[in-house]
Amino acid sequence: MMENNSGNKVPILEIKDLxxxxxxxxxxxxxxxxxxxxxxLVVMGKSGSGKSVMIKCxxxxxxxxxxxxRIKEQDIEILGREELDLLRTHIxxxxxxxxxxxxxxxxxxxxFPLRRHKKELHLKQDTEVLVREALKNVGLEDTLxxxxxxxxxxxxxxxxxxxxxxLKPEIILYDEPTTGLDPITSKEIIxxxxxxxxxxxxxxxxxTHDMDCARVISNRMILLVDGVNYxxxxxxxxxxxxxxxxxxxxxx
Amino acid sequence: xxxxxxxxxxxxxxxEEAGGMVYFTSRFFxxxxxxxxxxxxxxxxxxxxxxxxxxxxxxxxxxxGLVFTLQSRPTxxxxxxxxxxxxxxxxxxxxxxxxxxxxxxxxxRIGSGIGAELGSMRVTEQIDAMEVSGTNPFKxxxxxxxxxxxxxxxxxxxxxxxxxxxxxxxxENLKGEVSFLLYFNQVFDALRFADVxxxxxxxxxxxxxxxxxxxxxxxxxxxxxxxxGEASNAAVxxxxxxxxxxxxxxxxxTDIFFx
Numbered sequence: 001m002m003e004n005n006s007g008n009k010v011p012i013l014e015i016k017d018l019x020x021x022x023x024x025x026x027x028x029x030x031x032x033x034x035x036x037x038x039x040x041l042v043v044m045g046k047s048g049s050g051k052s053v054m055i056k057c058x059x060x061x062x063x064x065x066x067x068x069x070r071i072k073e074q075d076i077e078i079l080g081r082e083e084l085d086l087l088r089t090h091i092x093x094x095x096x097x098x099x100x101x102x103x104x105x106x107x108x109x110x111x112f113p114l115r116r117h118k119k120e121l122h123l124k125q126d127t128e129v130l131v132r133e134a135l136k137n138v139g140l141e142d143t144l145x146x147x148x149x150x151x152x153x154x155x156x157x158x159x160x161x162x163x164x165x166x167l168k169p170e171i172i173l174y175d176e177p178t179t180g181l182d183p184i185t186s187k188e189i190i191x192x193x194x195x196x197x198x199x200x201x202x203x204x205x206x207x208t209h210d211m212d213c214a215r216v217i218s219n220r221m222i223l224l225v226d227g228v229n230y231x232x233x234x235x236x237x238x239x240x241x242x243x244x245x246x247x248x249x250x251x252x
Numbered sequence: 253x254x255x256x257x258x259x260x261x262x263x264x265x266x267x268e269e270a271g272g273m274v275y276f277t278s279r280f281f282x283x284x285x286x287x288x289x290x291x292x293x294x295x296x297x298x299x300x301x302x303x304x305x306x307x308x309x310x311x312x313x314x315x316x317g318l319v320f321t322l323q324s325r326p327t328x329x330x331x332x333x334x335x336x337x338x339x340x341x342x343x344x345x346x347x348x349x350x351x352x353x354x355x356x357x358x359x360x361r362i363g364s365g366i367g368a369e370l371g372s373m374r375v376t377e378q379i380d381a382m383e384v385s386g387t388n389p390f391k392x393x394x395x396x397x398x399x400x401x402x403x404x405x406x407x408x409x410x411x412x413x414x415x416x417x418x419x420x421x422x423x424e425n426l427k428g429e430v431s432f433l434l435y436f437n438q439v440f441d442a443l444r445f446a447d448v449x450x451x452x453x454x455x456x457x458x459x460x461x462x463x464x465x466x467x468x469x470x471x472x473x474x475x476x477x478x479x480x481g482e483a484s485n486a487a488v489x490x491x492x493x494x495x496x497x498x499x500x501x502x503x504x505x506t507d508i509f510f511x
Contacts, residue, residue, distance in 0.1 A: 059384045085386040099381040103369075113385035116288065163385075 010073065012037050012203050013058070013171055018067035019227075020053055027053050029227035030067070033205075035171070040197060040204045042214045044249055045224030051207040052096070054224075055175055058205075059091060060084055071171070089117045092164030092172040092202075096179055098156040100148040106159055107144045110134055113167050134162040137199070138192060154185035161192060165200070172196070174206040178213050190216050211250065223249060276468045280398055283391050290396050297400035301362050305408055312357050313412035316349065317341070317419025325427060334428060338435050339442035341420045347447050350413040352499055355458035358405060359491040363466040366397055367487030370470025371480035379471070394471060398463035405459025406452055446510040454502035458495055465491040 011034035020028040027050035035041050045051045056062040058069055060076055069076045071087055079087060101109050110131045125133075135141045138158040148156055157177070164172060177193065178186035190213050197204055197217075208214060214221060215235050223231040223238065223246060231238055231246045239250050321341055328334045370393060373379050382389040417439060424430040466487040473483040 056380075061380050061383060081388070085388070088384050088386040091384065093381070093384040095377045095381055097376055099377040101373075101378050101381070102376075112382075112387065116387050163381075167385075 009036055011035055011070075012072060013205065014068070014070040015054070015058070016068040016070075018054065018057060018069065019065045020050070020057060020062070021065060027227055028057075028064070028067075031224065031227060032229055033222060035203050035205050037170075037203055038197075038201050040193075040206065040217050040219045042206045042208060042218035042221045043224055044209055044211075044214060044221060047209070049224050050227050051224055052175055055173055055205070055207050058173065059088060059093060086117075089113070089167050090170050092167070092169035094157070094161055094164050094172065094174045094177055096176040098148075098153075098160040100156055100160055100163070102148050105145050105147055106135070106140075106151075107131055109148070109159065110163050110166050113163065117167060130166060134166045135159075137165060137196065138162045154181055154188065157181065157185075157189055158192065161189075161196070165196065168200065170202060172202050172204045174204060174208070176208055176210075177206065178208065178210045186210065186213070193217055272472070273464075273468055276471075277464060279390065280395060280464070283388070283395050284399065286391075288391075290392050293392060293396045294399055297396050298404055301400050302404040302407060305358060305361050305404075306411065308357060308361055309354055309408045309412045310415050312353065313350065313415035314419040316353055316412075317345065317416035317421075318423055320345070320349070320416070321420040321423040325423070335438075337424060337428070338420075338430075338438035342417055342439040342442050343447055345416045345420075346413050346443060347451050348499075348503075350416055351409050351451050351455050351458060352495065354409045354412040355405065355455065355462065355495050356492055358401075358408060358459075359462050359495060360488055362401060363462045363487045363491045364484045366401075366463065366466030367470040367473075368480055368484040370394075370397075370467060371473035371483035372477075374471065374473045375476050375480060390471075394467045397467055398460065401463030401466075402456055402459040405462065406455040409455045409458075410452070446506075450502060450506040450510065454498065457498050457502065461494045461498055462491050465494060 013033070013035040015031060015033040018028050018031040019026075031050070031054055033041070033043070033054075043051055043054070053062060057064045058071075058076075064077075072090060074083075074087060076084060076087065100106075101112065104112070111127055114127050114130060131144070132141065135144065138161055140155060140158055140162070143151060143155065143159065148159070151159065161177075174193065177189055181189060193204065193206075194217060196202060204217075206213070206217060218235050221233065221235055221238055222229050225231075225245055231241065231243065233241075238246055241247065321337065324340065325334065325337065328337055328340070370379070373393070379389045379393070382392060417436075421430075421432050421435040424435050425432060469483040469487040469490070473479045475482070
């Protein structure tokens with residue numbers, strides 16, 4: 001665990017009082033979150049509750065109206081473009097739709113983050129070795145020269161996960177990692193996420209409304225309702241809650 | 253009232269769009285000279301835009317030369333001025349018709365392609381994925397494409413002009429029994445630097461406009477797949493209008509300096 005001088009745990013990722021609205025539609029109304037080293041934190045909420053907006057604010061893809069976002073003790077709001085790019089190399093992001101570059105082969109997709117940041121991150125291995133290692137982690141070594149359009153949805157998700165892992169990030173953000181996949185493939189992806197966490201001791205923030213995924217993978221959960229943290233706790237704590245709004249998540 | 257609102261909202265939209273375009277252009281100039289440079293992607297785009305548009309430009313140029321000569325011949329013959337044909341065709345094609353027609357063809361071929369490609373990358377979050385992987389997508393996608401169109405369009409126009417003149421020479425050879433050598437001697441006698449240089453300079457601006465508008469519409473595409481179609485369509489429409497505006501300014505400026 002990261003600790004400060006007084007011995008308290010320091011979160012690797014911290015969100016304080018995050019607010020974001022689109023015209024008259026207020027999506028986040030003071031959301032708070034702390035993610036600690038090696039933790040799997042699941043954020044659940046209904047569709048349109050602002051989960052994806054929150055995760056996009058987190059990596060600087062969207063500008064929050066107010067609030068603080070600190071990653072590895074750096075306030076992302078005050079970082080310049082190059083500093084933010086460098087910080088982003090410590091974060092892997094798995095997009096809901098995989099977001100593989102469809103004009104590139106699997107190999108080129110995986111090489112893409114490496115071409116700019118390999119030296120800065122002191123990754124001494126050869127690019128080819130890193131690419132093959134990342135593919136091996138997701139069990140798709142044979143897809144190296146295939147185009148994304150030649151892969152199934154589940155395989156695309158795995159390749160996207162390999163690409164998110166290639167710079168060996170400390171934090172991985174998963175935006176709906178199992179959405180659109182059949183139950184068997186979903187289970188495989190969840191297992192893969194657990195393996196990755198066990199192998200690399202990454203900290204994961206998982207946005208999902210897949211309760212199976214949350215049950216298997218979470219150390220802690222936050223329920224996002226009306227743009228604020230409605231409830232927080234472990235899966236078993238929340239599942240025993242008598243609050244009707246919390247129960248609604250578990251019944252579904 | 254409704255009409256007033258529509259006029260107001262359209263005017264506002266126009267100025268928003270114009271402001272967005274100015275900001276986008278200024279960002280291009282800020283990024284283009286700043287390392288790291290994406291040479292590999294630039295070369296790939298140059299190859300893609302230049303090589304893959306060559307056949308279309310060649311066919312267009314050839315037919316342009318054929319048709320222009322066939323249409324002009326009877327009129328010139330009426331005045332007994334058919335010997336002026338090579339001069340007239342070459343000056344018309346090199347100064348005006350060649351650059352404008354080929355730029356319009358490229359706006360359809362290249363501009364719409366850029367709009368659709370970047371638009372679909374935007375809606376499928378591929379641009380966001382580049383951003384979070386610590387790569388500047390503006391530099392990788394936009395700067396390379398605008399530089400590639402700016403460099404490739406003059407070359408395509410030169411090739412298109414040459415093929416158009418060749419098409420014209422074929423008609424002259426068949427109908428007027430003018431040899432290729434005589435035809436091209438007359439062409440080079442008629443053309444001056446004042447014809448070639450302004451046309452070449454304006455073709456750089458045409459290329460810049462095609463890349464800029466295509467990238468702008470694609471990069472800020474919204475509304476899913478419908479938005480991709482709209483971005484592609486708007487890229488062609490806006491570029492075509494912009495090409496005529498640039499052409500007018502270029503002719504005006506040329507007239508001042510060389511008129």
